[in-house]
Amino acid sequence: MTEQSNISRRRRTKQAKGGADYEAKRAELLKIAAQLFKEQGFQATRLLDIAQAAGLDRATVYYYVGSKEELFHETVEGVLDANIAAAHALIADTELKAIERLRQIFVTLMVSYEDNYPATFVYIQEQMHQVGTEETVWAQEIMKKTRQFDQILLGFIREAVAQGDLREDIPARLAENALFGMLNWTHRWFVPGKGMSGKEVAEAFWSIFTSGMAHASVPA
Amino acid sequence: MTEQSNISRRRRTKQAKGGADYEAKRAELLKIAAQLFKEQGFQATRLLDIAQAAGLDRATVYYYVGSKEELFHETVEGVLDANIAAAHALIADTELKAIERLRQIFVTLMVSYEDNYPATFVYIQEQMHQVGTEETVWAQEIMKKTRQFDQILLGFIREAVAQGDLREDIPARLAENALFGMLNWTHRWFVPGKGMSGKEVAEAFWSIFTSGMAHASVPA
DNA sequence: GAAAATGTCAACGTCAACGTTGATGATGTA
DNA sequence: TACATCATCAACGTTGACGTTGACATTTTC
Numbered sequence A, B: 001m002t003e004q005s006n007i008s009r010r011r012r013t014k015q016a017k018g019g020a021d022y023e024a025k026r027a028e029l030l031k032i033a034a035q036l037f038k039e040q041g042f043q044a045t046r047l048l049d050i051a052q053a054a055g056l057d058r059a060t061v062y063y064y065v066g067s068k069e070e071l072f073h074e075t076v077e078g079v080l081d082a083n084i085a086a087a088h089a090l091i092a093d094t095e096l097k098a099i100e101r102l103r104q105i106f107v108t109l110m111v112s113y114e115d116n117y118p119a120t121f122v123y124i125q126e127q128m129h130q131v132g133t134e135e136t137v138w139a140q141e142i143m144k145k146t147r148q149f150d151q152i153l154l155g156f157i158r159e160a161v162a163q164g165d166l167r168e169d170i171p172a173r174l175a176e177n178a179l180f181g182m183l184n185w186t187h188r189w190f191v192p193g194k195g196m197s198g199k200e201v202a203e204a205f206w207s208i209f210t211s212g213m214a215h216a217s218v219p220a
Numbered sequence C: 001g002a003a004a005a006t007g008t009c010a011a012c013g014t015c016a017a018c019g020t021t022g023a024t025g026a027t028g029t030a
Numbered sequence D: 001t002a003c004a005t006c007a008t009c010a011a012c013g014t015t016g017a018c019g020t021t022g023a024c025a026t027t028t029t030c
Helices: A006-016 A020-040 A047-056 A058-064 A068-076 A081-094 A098-115 A121-130 A138-164 A173-186 A198-211 B009-018 B020-040 B047-054 B058-065 B068-076 B079-092 B098-115 B119-131 B136-164 B172-188 B198-211
Strands: none
Touching: A006 A020, A006 B058, A020 A047, A020 A058, A020 A068, A020 A121, A047 A058, A047 B079, A058 B119, A058 B136, A058 B172, A068 B020, A098 A121, A098 A173, A173 A198, A173 B172, A173 B198, A198 B068, A198 B172, A198 B198, B009 B058, B020 B047, B020 B058, B020 B119, B047 B058, B047 B119, B068 B098, B079 B098, B079 B119, B079 B136, B098 B119, B098 B136, B098 B172, B119 B172, B136 B172, B172 B198
């Protein structure tokens, strides 16, 4: 908002002009920040932590970035848009049954979580603390998109129930919470490159969701 | 006698002596704090918020409570112990098969989440931000108990797999993350008294976990 | 009804994190 | 050589939240 200091002017000129080295260092800072946000939470992460992790003085960080919020916003930004875009692509494909759309969006999401790691996990982790209370335009926008995406998912589930591919005795909302609870909880334990891939996890979860975990009637 | 109005000394004397009104107000503060911790997160909640919600001056809160941390610790304390105790009770019952123990602990946990609302949800929400980084004795203790509890659950699942009651093609750890992902994610949407009860939710989730969500082969 | 205990708060000192300033040496560029 | 831009940081001012102090009313106790 109050962007009149000397350093912020220099930063803006620099950002406008571009400069490969400059952008690279900025990207590195973003990456480091995202990692720390995930590990310690946004509030608990100090700019000093970020600076130290990058081997810079705290003041130098401000040469690349306007504020802690800016780091946070850029970390999270785009993640939701990507998710919504993916969902819309599946809506457009009228060939698919709802259950298949649901499956695809589910797997796509998990893979996206993995690809954008740790950005998406920061989003999952922080939305309540940050966005839940705040009244800023940015926060409202994020909330709105979250709700939008939620409606799409719920729609898939309702449709799948109507088409006889999901049980009717469990409310759609609850089924959604079960399925995406499994998915979102991954932010507490999933680490890319360790153990199973995102795709494998998603497919196992999908299998549990649709077929369950109990041994079926012993089919050889 | 009147040892100068050293607040913390007065608080300690008061707490030692007891006093019904005093304890009641203290409990009310705890309740309010827990609610705010859940809504805004521990870090983002100021003592001023708590004081205002209680209709007191910020300084008055210190007559009942030593610090923000104390409120937090007391909010969370006991929850884990209760959970572990419940799990041990089920271990002691040698009559039960592992799958049944798992079912019971699952339902018990969800009911406990509901009963202790919002304390347990604060624990779920904050453990990373608070406990993950801190090195205090308290934090270490909580971490240790969390791991303990986790081991018990994992044991139940491994046993259930060995006894042929759960699929072998999905690793125990993953099954655990699926099941308790559904459960723990409730902290984002479940509100006691609204919609289904904790028990109903737990049973529906258990049904999904064991039987799945797909319509079986149309059994009339 | 005086003395003591109780609950309350206005005001204060302290500290940690934020974001800014102004200057410095380094690196190009004429 | 002279000059300009660059990346960096020591030091600063500011803010917001913490926890404490000391005194003031109100109630309790003797």
